[in-house]
Amino acid sequence: MAARRPFQWPALLTRDGRGIAYGGDYNPDQWPESMVDEDIRLMREAHVNTVALAIFSWDKIEPQEGEFTFDWLDAVISKLGEAGIAVDLASATASAPMWLYVKHPEVLPQDKYGHTVNAGSRQSWQPTSPVFKEYALTLCRKLAEHYKNNPYVTAWHMGNEYGWNNRYDYSDNALNAFRSWCEAKYGSIEQLNEAWGTAFWSQHVNDFDEVLLPRHMGGDAMVNPAQQLDYERFGNDMLLDFYKAERDAIAEICPDKPFTTNFMVSTDQCTMDYAKWADEVDFVSNDHYFHEGESHVDELLCSDALMDSLALGKPWYVMEHSTSSVQWKPLNARKRHGELMRDALAHVAMGADAINFFQWRQSASGAEAFHSAMLPHAGEDSKIFRGVCELGEALHTLSEAGLQGTELQHADTAILFSAESEWATRSQTLPSMKLNHWHDVRDWYRGLLDAGHRADVVPLAYDWNNYQTIILPTVLILSDHDAQRIANFVQAGGTVVIGYATGIIDEHFRVGLGGYPGAGQGLLREMLGIRSEEFNILGDEAEGEPNAMTLTNGCTSKLWQNDVTSIAANTTVIASYAGAEAFDWELDAVPAVTSHPYGSGTAIYVGCDLDRQGIALLAESLGIEVDDSRVVHTIRRAVDGTRFDCYLNRDRQPVSMINIDGEPVIAYRCTNGSTRGEYVLHRNSILITKRVE
Structure with missing residues (x-):
């Protein structure tokens, strides 16, 4: 792991600076100035003690180029501070003013088809544009100079959800930056050609000036998966570099207040490689929005388990979630009675010391007018606002009891997550296009909960040696280094569970030879005591063919089965394929789940996909202690x-x-x-x- 910035938690304006932070995004520039006093009255009633301010206020701070106006913001901050409400002040760069786009349209991103991404939404700018960066850093320095000594500003909120709209940019600036990134990564063009496997399809490049972005190449053209994976890494790094440039511009002037930016971690998205980003913030923050349906609370817990690991066990910050429905999904379900409180306190139970919503007052116009808020369209005489006040009272009670600053006790099982494997499962060149690493992490998390066992979710890049068991579901990418780390863990007495699509490729999307899984030059196969030769892929698309496979332990597989053709003498078969479907696919009696001793530990192989019920059933075979699943x-x-x-x-x-x-x-x-x-x-x-x- 890289060196990490020291943990620094933002102070509240309480007597000792402590307490659970409670509030949300505050956008007074959407409303008449006369409403600020009314907002603060209601905030105090709800026990609000912090707000994130000026996130989308660039055009109000700099209405014309070079003309900075802080009077309105000064007045709001002063009123908030005098009411005991701390300010997490944004760099305000998430959305640029329209005058900047009119004057410099060259800062707009391009999509993979070469179309300009027009202004009017959030983040309509290139992370690699030197023009845009200069404007953004000028704004950062102006804000830092003006508020460096303001006692009510206790933290800096950099940007907002980096990558939400400009994660993928195919502009010429991005092309030039990608070429420089590749040269820095590989050092020589020979190394790049080797890593990308450019001998295939005549893709050899003679120097870095011939390197291209993976733009659109035709109707059914398949991008070189190694090139695409590096482009994913590049996009992550370019936005991280932009964040650091903003942070450092403010830190040079105002170094004594903590910095953060809001991650976007839920099991429907994990936009960046946040294991890298977590090193660059003073406290970890997240925007989490619930998943509608029966998975609601389980999905929240799974996402939070990853957040706690990203925070290295230190308290972390819920920067945004919703009081009820949002407005950007195909189905915008509202929360039932009790879920506003339950969700917020579930975050606290999973290690959060700050509970914030988007946003304080529900907008009357604009793209997010129907996104729920702390103060809804119905006003203070509403179920939602009464729930907000009830939650504020509960968080105040927990603060008085001394919960703030305590740390979540770790589980003894870790499910390993890799952003790079998540990116890789999106490739259109895999045996199945239905793989999803992050969803498999969620399914294992939920399956273990169904068995009465809570696990942690830990980035692959982090240290997981103190766990008893580690699980790798669809961790497609394993470098030789990571394969050796896993082998060392098992040799030292740990238990590892290797999933059916784990360790298929290395960090350059190169397939390991000699049989599957090929990671570590065959080290994974040696550790598992098995060898597979082929993948059996099922699906409803194959009309008249079986679309499921049963196992002897009662489990069912519906997507992928590995054809294990040899096992070591000391490998134990826990379950095999059986039944008419297995016979039809020539997998009858082929091992599906195995266990193999390795050093002082145990390596378990799950050679097929399992649903939650199958995972829960398998938990006993893993030797996992279980409790009440409810x-x-x-x-x-x-x-x-x-x-x-x-x-x-x-x-x-x-x-x-x-x-x-x-x-x-x-x-x-x-x-x-x-x-x-x-x-x-x-x-x-x-x-x-x-x-x-």
């Missing part, structure tokens, strides 16, 4: 021995729990049982207790 239990600990136990009902039916130690701090939608330490957790409930060990 309740998720997390622990947050303080250095003085104080612990907060958090119990979350993930079932729709009430759950009775007995022998709960500690004094209740929050018992939301819970009722007491007949004896001390007995509780009934109703739907959307959460119980948080405190005790000293």
Whole structure:
């Protein structure tokens, strides 16, 4: 892991600067100035103690080139600060003013078809444009100079959701930057040709000036997957460089306040390689929006598990989530009664010390007018605002109890996540185009929850040696170095679970030879004690063919089965393929799940896709200790021995729990049982207790 900036948490304007941060994006420039006092009155009623300010306010701060106006912002910040509300001040560069685009249309990005991405939305700018960067850094320096000594500004919020609209830019500036990036990465053109496998399809390049971006090449043309993977890495790095340039421009003038930017981690998106980004912030922040349907709370917990790992166990910041529905999905489901509180406290249970929403006051116009907010269109006499006030009171209670600053106790199982493997599964050149690494992480997380076991989600690049078990679901890419790390972990006594599409290619999208999985020059096969020769891919598209495969342990596979043709003498077969479908595909009695001793540990191979039920069923074979699957239990600990136990009902039916130690701090939608330490957790409930060990 790279060197990381020291952890620094933004202070509140409380007596000791401590407490759980609560608030949201505040956009007073959308409203008449007269409404600020009313906003602050209602914020105080709701226990709001922080806001993110000026995220999209560039045109209000610099209405004409070189004309900076801070009077309106000064007045808002002063009123907020005097009311005890801290300000997380944005660099305001997420959306440029229209005058800049009119004067410099060359800053607009291009899509892969060569079309200009027009202004009018967010992030309509090239990360590699020197013109845009100069304007943006000028704004950063002006803000830093003006607010460096303002006591109410306690943190800097850089940009906003970097990569939301300009993750992929195919402009000439991007082309030149990509060529320089490739030269810095590979050093010589020979190394690049080797890494990209340019001998295929006559793609050899003689120097870096011949390197191209993977622009559109025809109706069904397939991009060189190694080139595409490097382009994904490049796009991540260019935006990270832009963030660092903004941060450093402010830090040169105002170095004593912490910096962050909001990640976008949910299991429907993980836009950047946030394992890299986390090194460059002073505290980790995330924007999380719930997934509609029955996966709602499980998906939240899975995303938060990754966030806690990115924060290295330190408290982290929910910069945005929603009080109810959003407006940008095909189905914009609202939250049921209790889910506003439950979701927020679930984030806290998973390590968050800041709960913020987009946004404070629901917009009356614009693209996000129907995105829910803390103060909805219906006003203060509304269910949502009453829920916001109720949540503020609960967070204040937890702050008074001393929860802020405690850290989440880790699980003993880690599911490993790799942004590069997620990018790779999007390739159109794989045996199946239905792979999705991040979704497989989520399915394993949920399957383990169904078995009553909570896991952590940890980036592959991080240190996971202290876990008892590591799971690698569809981690397509494994370098020789990472394959050796895994082997060392198992040799030292750990248990590893290798998924069916893990270790198929290396970091250059090169297939390992000698059989599957080929990672580590065959080291993975040696560790697993198996060898597969071919993939059996199923799907409804093949009319008249079987679209599922049963296993002898009762599990079902519907996508991918590896044809394991040899196993080591000391490999144990846990389950094989069986039934008419297996016979039809000549997989009858072929090993599907195996276990192999390696050093002092155990390597388990899951040679096919499994659904949640199959994963839960397999948990016993993994030697994982299981508990009540209906309740998720997390622990947050303080250095003085104080612990907060958090119990979350993930079932729709009430759950009775007995022998709960500690004094209740929050018992939301819970009722007491007949004896001390007995509780009934109703739907959307959460119980948080405190005790000293």
